Amino acid sequence: MPGTRLARLEHALARRLPFRRAPMRKARPVVSFTFDDFPLSAATHGAPLLERAGGRGTYYVASGLLDTATEHWQVAGPDVVRDLHARGHEIGLHTHSHRPLPEMRMAAFEADLANNRATLHRLVPDLADTTFAYPFGLTGIAHKRRIGRHVPASRSIQPGINRGSVDLDFLLAHELIDAFLSPAEVSALIDDTSRNGGWLIFFSHDVSDRPGPFGVSPGLLTHAIAEAGRNDLAILPVRQALDHFGLA
């Protein structure tokens, strides 16, 4: 995980401080599939798998990375963002520069987030109400409080199923990657959500037959989607799930 020791310490404090807690309405259990950064393969391979099941995903875009090649993958370009949005997927904010928040001064963070929103707004018109994901899952105390002014909710990378009362600025999420989660573990999470109610959020990056260290194979993604169907979970983007649970 990037970030200095001080940044990680501040993150550990920030995640325990709920500034906006909200009760979830009792409703049909939901699973959300989210993709960070986001690699082209998350669109070309991931989106059709979700759509075939009648679902849609949330794609968190660090706009400064658009169309670039990183160490692990090719990042999607503007046309792909536009196309996914037209097909009903949520386009979410993920900062422009993709730096750890605790390392950014507040003014720089505000400017960076505004740049992220403006860049994406040129691609998709109705971005006003979209959600946010913390780069590297890291936040600072002041950043967490501030993001609440800008978005209805933010997704963390803290594992857990959202149920009962949730921290809107720190939604829990499980990493759906082959290197980390087995098909049986995916099934157990979905079964838990189905039995006990709530909102399971997955996050991943590339979708590839040979996924990188942060990616998911089409096989594991297909397994998760099929399990959601068998257990009668709705597959919703994060923003729609907020409405579903009366959180927005």
Ligand SMILES: [Zn+2]
């Ligand atoms: Zn990211």
